[in-house]
Amino acid sequence: GQNIDQPTEMTATEGAIVQINCTYQTSGFNGLFWYQQHAGEAPTFLSYNVLDGLEEKGRFSSFLSRSKGYSYLLLKELQMKDSASYLCAVRPYNAGNMLTFGGGTRLMVKP
Amino acid sequence: GAVVSQHPSRVICKSGTSVKIECRSLDFQATTMFWYRQFPKQSLMLMATSNEGSKATYEQGVEKDKFLINHASLTLSTLTVTSAHPEDSSFYICSAGGQGSGEQFFGPGTRLTVL
Numbered sequence A: 001g002q003n004i005d006q007p008t009e010m011t012a013t014e015g016a017i018v019q020i021n022c023t024y025q026t027s028g029f030n031g032l033f034w035y036q037q038h039a040g041e042a043p044t045f046l047s048y049n050v051l052d053g054l055e056e057k058g059r060f061s062s063f064l065s066r067s068k069g070y071s072y073l074l075l076k077e078l079q080m081k082d083s084a085s086y087l088c089a090v091r092p093y094n095a096g097n098m099l100t101f102g103g104g105t106r107l108m109v110k111p
Numbered sequence B: 001g002a003v004v005s006q007h008p009s010r011v012i013c014k015s016g017t018s019v020k021i022e023c024r025s026l027d028f029q030a031t032t033m034f035w036y037r038q039f040p041k042q043s044l045m046l047m048a049t050s051n052e053g054s055k056a057t058y059e060q061g062v063e064k065d066k067f068l069i070n071h072a073s074l075t076l077s078t079l080t081v082t083s084a085h086p087e088d089s090s091f092y093i094c095s096a097g098g099q100g101s102g103e104q105f106f107g108p109g110t111r112l113t114v115l
Helices: none
Strands: A004-005 A009-013 A018-026 A034-038 A042-051 A051-058 A062-063 A070-075 A084-090 A105-110 B004-007 B010-013 B019-025 B032-039 B045-051 B066-073 B076-080 B092-099 B105-106 B110-114
Touching: A004 A084, A004 B032, A009 A018, A009 B045, A018 B066, A018 B110, A034 A062, A034 A070, A042 A051, A042 A062, A042 A070, A042 B004, A042 B105, A070 B110, B004 B092, B010 B019, B019 B092, B032 B066, B032 B076, B066 B092, B076 B092
Parallel strands: A009 A105, B010 B110
Antiparallel strands: A004 A018, A018 A070, A034 A042, A034 A084, A051 A062, A062 A070, A084 A105, B004 B019, B019 B076, B032 B045, B032 B092, B066 B076, B092 B105, B092 B110
């Protein structure tokens, strides 16, 4: 089975840096995704990690350690529009495109 | 990126009626689509995997006779909520698998309210 844990809520200040952690326990692993979801909208893709290390994409970076079952999403130079839920999702091995989502982290960015 | 559409975006219906939600991949073919349900302030819960030309695979606890899924073509999957009840009120989101990394592309969601 799959077990994915991430903090429920986080608060950060505009212009700051925030790190959202995700730990997972899976029977097989074939990639980890981060999605952003604003209230009432569909999730949008942020990043994908399948190998260990850091993937950087503009203000957003994502890190993966497969041996530790651990990932984080790093958001730099926070903007008010970054207030959203951030979903960590794991793709099990031999499951095609199926994803298992964590509970999501609601990030509130304050002025 | 690929585009997935959903229709309707919002529906309000009376208890006991059936509601059909369409999910379309607009610029790519999707042999597999996924249906999720999301309650307020909760994450996405996978309901079923929709396979083109074959029966859907339902997750544990999801009633296949209540949530009918039809994947008639490579670009269209439908979810029909039969005999809807107020507890079925939720945000229903479909997604289609992309190529390469296997990223899923999500539709804009359908907000269902059952009175």
